[in-house]
Amino acid sequence: MKIYFPGFTSKVFTMSFDDDCDTNGRMVELLKKYKLKATFNLNGNCFAKGERNGPLGVAKFNNTEEEALAMFDNEYCEVASHGYNHECHSKDPTSKAMLDIIHDRVKLEKMFGKIIRGHAVPFGKYTEATNEILKHAGFVYNRTGYLSYNFEMPKNWFEWNPTCSIVDGQSRDIARQFVAEQNPYSDGKLFYAMAHTYEFVEYFPWDKVEEFCSIIAFKDDIWYATNIEIYDYVNAYRSLVFSADCKMAYNPTQIDVLIGTDWGRFTVEAGKTVVFSK
Numbered sequence: 638m639k640i641y642f643p644g645f646t647s648k649v650f651t652m653s654f655d656d657d658c659d660t661n662g663r664m665v666e667l668l669k670k671y672k673l674k675a676t677f678n679l680n681g682n683c684f685a686k687g688e689r690n691g692p693l694g695v696a697k698f699n700n701t702e703e704e705a706l707a708m709f710d711n712e713y714c715e716v717a718s719h720g721y722n723h724e725c726h727s728k729d730p731t732s733k734a735m736l737d738i739i740h741d742r743v744k745l746e747k748m749f750g751k752i753i754r755g756h757a758v759p760f761g762k763y764t765e766a767t768n769e770i771l772k773h774a775g776f777v778y779n780r781t782g783y784l785s786y787n788f789e790m791p792k793n794w795f796e797w798n799p800t801c802s803i804v805d806g807q808s809r810d811i812a813r814q815f816v817a818e819q820n821p822y823s824d825g826k827l828f829y830a831m832a833h834t835y836e837f838v839e840y841f842p843w844d845k846v847e848e849f850c851s852i853i854a855f856k857d858d859i860w861y862a863t864n865i866e867i868y869d870y871v872n873a874y875r876s877l878v879f880s881a882d883c884k885m886a887y888n889p890t891q892i893d894v895l896i897g898t899d900w901g902r903f904t905v906e907a908g909k910t911v912v913f914s915k
């Protein structure tokens with residue numbers, strides 16, 4: 638069996654950007670231009686208060702809540718959590734980390750009117766205890782700060798290591814490598830690029846970011862998704878129920894799943910049973 642992503646694609650690309658910096662808006666414009674998708678990990682208590690006290694897009698200021706609401710209200714963005722105050726959970730007493738994690742979820746859900754299920758740990762470091770807190774607080778994945786430099790799907794959603802940082806000098810080569818990757822027998826390849834958009838102001842200028850986007854964009858065999866869309870889709874695939882001889886599959890989820898079998902490619906529609914072969 639082989640997983641296919643929507644559109645019978647075999648590869649998936651995603652990005653995420655941490656912190657409330659005002660340069661996120663320029664990144665959202667690039668997402669729209671190149672039809673890419675990304676997750677923005679925000680700190681609920683770090684939005685600029687009141688009126689903006691400086692020019693937009695210089696990375697010295699955080700967005701106001703109104704600006705963030707307007708910026709991320711589109712199909713290219715997922716809003717996820719990054720801790721209420723951007724504190725280092727792995728160093729904090731458990732109770733303090735717990736408050737910071739749950740406060741962020743409550744705040745972002747109220748603000749955006751959406752259920753927030755994704756998290757990226759501030760400063761990239763986590764412990765077993767902080768991951769347990771995240772699970773109890775209703776989060777379903779935790780993106781870490783450890784880079785994998787591979788295209789594997791995460792085995793543990795609470796240790797979701799991105800492939801590379803966009804500001805890494807190799808990132809455009811890694812993007813070219815991913816685009817060239819054929820992997821006909823694989824279980825789906827994932828390229829996950831992360832960054833902070835304030836990094837694009839000085840050490841990795843926007844023209845390089847745009848070049849990175851242009852390398853990866855508009856490929857027929859790549860699905861462009863947010864982090865939570867990948868989590869939901871892969872989970873649906875992993876939830877398929879097979880008959881003993883694997884000639885039938887039942888999809889108990891709400892998401893249509895595409896699959897490669899010995900008898901060809903099939904769509905196993907949400908809630909339906911499909912017979913691959915008699």
Ligand SMILES: [Zn+2]
Nearest residue numbers: 655656759760
């Ligand atoms: Zn951060």
